[in-house]
Amino acid sequence: MPAPRHIPVVIIGAGPSGLLLGQLLYKAGIDNIILERKSADYVLSRIRAGVLEQVTMDLLHEAGAAEHMDRDGLPHHGIELLFEGKRHRIDLHGLTGGKSVMVYGQTEVTRDLMRVRAAEGLTTVYEAANVQPLEFDSEQPTVRYEHDGQVHEIRCDFIAGCDGFHGVCRASIPEDRIRHFEKVYPFGWLGLMSDTPPVSDELIYVNSPRGFALCSQRSHTRSRYYLQVPLTDKVEAWSDDAFWEELKRRLDPEARARLVTGPSIEKSIAPLRSYVAEPMRFGRMFLAGDAAHIVPPTGAKGLNLAASDVGFLSRAFIDYYKNKSAHGIDHYSEQCLHRVWKAERFSWWMTSLMHNFPEEGAFHTKVQEAELDYVVNSRAASTSLAENYVGLPMR
Ligand code: APR
Ligand code: PHB
Numbered sequence: 001m002p003a004p005r006h007i008p009v010v011i012i013g014a015g016p017s018g019l020l021l022g023q024l025l026y027k028a029g030i031d032n033i034i035l036e037r038k039s040a041d042y043v044l045s046r047i048r049a050g051v052l053e054q055v056t057m058d059l060l061h062e063a064g065a066a067e068h069m070d071r072d073g074l075p076h077h078g079i080e081l082l083f084e085g086k087r088h089r090i091d092l093h094g095l096t097g098g099k100s101v102m103v104y105g106q107t108e109v110t111r112d113l114m115r116v117r118a119a120e121g122l123t124t125v126y127e128a129a130n131v132q133p134l135e136f137d138s139e140q141p142t143v144r145y146e147h148d149g150q151v152h153e154i155r156c157d158f159i160a161g162c163d164g165f166h167g168v169c170r171a172s173i174p175e176d177r178i179r180h181f182e183k184v185y186p187f188g189w190l191g192l193m194s195d196t197p198p199v200s201d202e203l204i205y206v207n208s209p210r211g212f213a214l215c216s217q218r219s220h221t222r223s224r225y226y227l228q229v230p231l232t233d234k235v236e237a238w239s240d241d242a243f244w245e246e247l248k249r250r251l252d253p254e255a256r257a258r259l260v261t262g263p264s265i266e267k268s269i270a271p272l273r274s275y276v277a278e279p280m281r282f283g284r285m286f287l288a289g290d291a292a293h294i295v296p297p298t299g300a301k302g303l304n305l306a307a308s309d310v311g312f313l314s315r316a317f318i319d320y321y322k323n324k325s326a327h328g329i330d331h332y333s334e335q336c337l338h339r340v341w342k343a344e345r346f347s348w349w350m351t352s353l354m355h356n357f358p359e360e361g362a363f364h365t366k367v368q369e370a371e372l373d374y375v376v377n378s379r380a381a382s383t384s385l386a387e388n389y390v391g392l393p394m395r
Pocket of ligand 1: 012013014015016017018035036037038043048049106128131162163164165166167168169288289290291301302303304306
């Protein structure tokens with residue numbers, strides 16, 4: 001085995017959390033390495049959400065990775081809610097004193113971060129096998145991994161666990177040091193991507209008697225649609241035609257007439273889950289993004305929460321190295337969780353508001369109808385939706 005090297009921060013996982021953290025630290029002069037289990041192509045093949053809050057856009061600017069987002073991202077000032085056959089606009093911009101969101105795919109964010117990392121000559125080890133965070137309760141943690149048939153070890157000051165929901169970092173914590181909070185929903189989302197113009201300029205969140213649907217987009221020529229489906233459905237059983245027919249049934253007549261269909265370029269089913277691990281710091285190892293929490297995609301918060309965790313973590317490390325202060329790292333977990341739980345609440349609420357829960361019975365459906373009516377007709381209620389959708393500030 002080669003002699004262990006020392007690198008201040010070892011980041012495990014090259015999803016958006018790990019890549020953004022690596023770049024923010026590099027900009028602040030803090031050396032880091034990223035260890036990723038999969039190949040870069042595999043990481044880029046995962047299609048996920050596409051709505052960025054201002055906080056996320058600001059961090060991408062700070063990371064020097066915002067050029068393509070500024071050029072190709074689509075600013076959105078409102079969203080629509082469709083229920084009982086009618087669409088209602090939520091004026092995000094007007095209700096929040098001028099805030100908006102940016103429609104720009106997570107795949108593109110990841111590609112942009114990979115590009116700037118490569119351009120700076122920073123190291124990412126792809127296809128790193130059997131990555132193990134070790135001795136993170138000591139002053140000098142170690143990360144061991146295998147690559148090209150050799151075992152490697154890196155000594156570091158800190159380990160950043162950016163390795164997603166199924167990663168090794170959270171799994172390395174003894175059960176008596178961690179609490180799990182979880183809610184699993186009784187349905188999934190079937191997503192379809194197509195090179196067709198979006199049905200509408202703004203996103204449409206649909207509550208229909210046949211279940212939830214979402215009309216989203218990636219550009220003026222690429223659409224992303226979703227359908228609520230039972231967890232027992234298999235993606236192979238959904239032909240493109242069946243998808244489009246079911247989507248049409250859930251839309252209002254105008255949208256149905258405008259919908260342009262075409263062959264799918266991606267189709268997949270994802271389960272919906274709410275999950276939080278507490279705390280997010282274990283000695284010198286810190287969890288960030290999906291490694292620490294999952295939200296159902298209804299509020300478009302997953303990527304944004306990952307970004308704000310990383311924003312807090314990069315500041316904490318900068319504080320440590322530049323100001324010799326442990327204040328940031330000592331408050332990291334508390335700071336993140338405060339924001340995480342707000343987003344968990346909002347995502348759970350949007351999910352409860354917009355989906356069919358047949359097992360909950362007719363009372364639930366009636367309450368949902370009353371709440372939807374309240375949300376679009378009360379300025380206070382629409383403001384609450386809008387301020388959460390555009391994203392709460394980072395404290
Ligand atoms: N060793 C090294 N890398 C690992 C390991 C491991 N043992 N386990 C997982 N990884 C890698 C995964 O292959 C993946 O590339 O960690 C990365 C985690 O990336 P994401 O799952 O995208 O998580 P994160 O970067 O936190 O991004 C959160 O993703 O799921 C969405 O809604 C979520 O948009 C949010 C974003
Ligand atoms: C998406 O475009 O993939 C998307 C948008 C908004 C959501 C979820 C997913 O709430």
